[in-house]
Amino acid sequence: MVPAMAKRSPLMSEATYHILAALLEGPLHGYGIIKRTQELSGGRVRLAVGTLYGALDRMTGDGLIAVDREETVDGRQRRYFRITDEGHRAVSQEAARMARAAEIVRGRMVARPGTAPA
Amino acid sequence: MSAEVTAGHGPRRSPLERRYEALLRIYPAAFRDRHGADIIGTLMETSTPGRRVPSPRETASLIREGLAARARQATESPVRWWADGLHLGVLILAVVHLVHVGADIVLQGRSSWPWVAVSMALTLALLRGRLWAALPLALGSAFVVSRAMLFGYAASADWPLLSNATVYHSWISLTPYWLMAAGVVVLAARRSRELQPRSWWWLALPVATFAGDALLGVDLYSELGSLGRAGLEGGLLLAGIWVTTVTRSPRWALAAAIYVLPGELSTIADLPQTLKSPMVTAYWAVLAVLLLAMAWIASRVRTDTGSGA
Known part of the structure; x- marks a missing residue:
């Protein structure tokens, strides 16, 4: 018997979300993804290389991203990753879910005495 | 750069x-x-x-x-999660048994070499996933350590070649051996020929214990030896909690339960004696809490079904 938890789609991790967001504008290699996620998050998200490639390996296996091409720069390999249709759909759904979640709070916020409205 | x-x-x-x-x-x-x-x-x-x-x-x-x-x-093999967890659990029991056989040699200054050979062969067979070789060895080992309970101590004292082999005088102490034998029977019955060989690093445990006994004089049953064992068990159970969280597989919890539960059973059966020692009580309580935590995490995460991933 499959437990109830198995039927619920797991929430997307923050690393996965930011990597997919970074790839929306086009294929990037590892260092490019690290820089782009840092820019998009205003410096809040700093992916360690081990964390990045663990996530890239799982996301490739899940069909969210794919290898776009490989280049050799200064004698070193650079592999570029691109977002797939499945990845595009997943990050769009996650963004919509978070927007709905944020709306629950925003719609109920009232100005409290002594605080400026948001 | x-x-x-x-x-x-x-x-x-x-x-x-x-x-x-x-x-x-x-x-x-x-x-x-x-x-x-x-x-x-x-x-x-x-x-x-x-x-x-x-x-x-x-x-x-x-x-x-x-x-x-x-x-x-480790979870990507075609072996079902429960067969993999059961295999790991019975291997741990065999390794711990080998550790105790090694300690008996050093402490008692005597040995029953056929018994040592059987214990090593059993561990190696389980390590390499050779169930049909492990089956008679596991059943034979369970009978040997149970001989005093099955046939009476006097009748079994002079068994040829096995007079110095490990023997227990209570059924509760025999639980790990019969659990190991039952586990091997189940694995062999379902023809788990695809069981994956385990790392040779498992042999480091009996080797380190034997070396600690023989070279450093750290007795397995001494205070230092007991602390080392408790630390290792706690560390491995914590590692099991982390691995269960990462892999979302209950196989590690099953293996841990096979190792921990016979000891917990023995503790409960002799509760008044256990409660006299706060250290012993705390030790078994910590192991129980860690095992329960692993089981809880395993029940919360996605159960791997189908291909046994």
């Missing part, structure tokens, strides 16, 4: 690059084949010029993700 290029020899590897490559060995070979060169390239790009030692942040990340990748790889 770019690599130095030497004519005809490709990029010259810096000390930092060589150290990162050494850290990459934590990852499974298949993962290194897929991403190793790319990871090194990215690590070198993110490193500040002139750096010679890997950054603590990247080191911690590589160790954590490398171990997680190994744990995930």
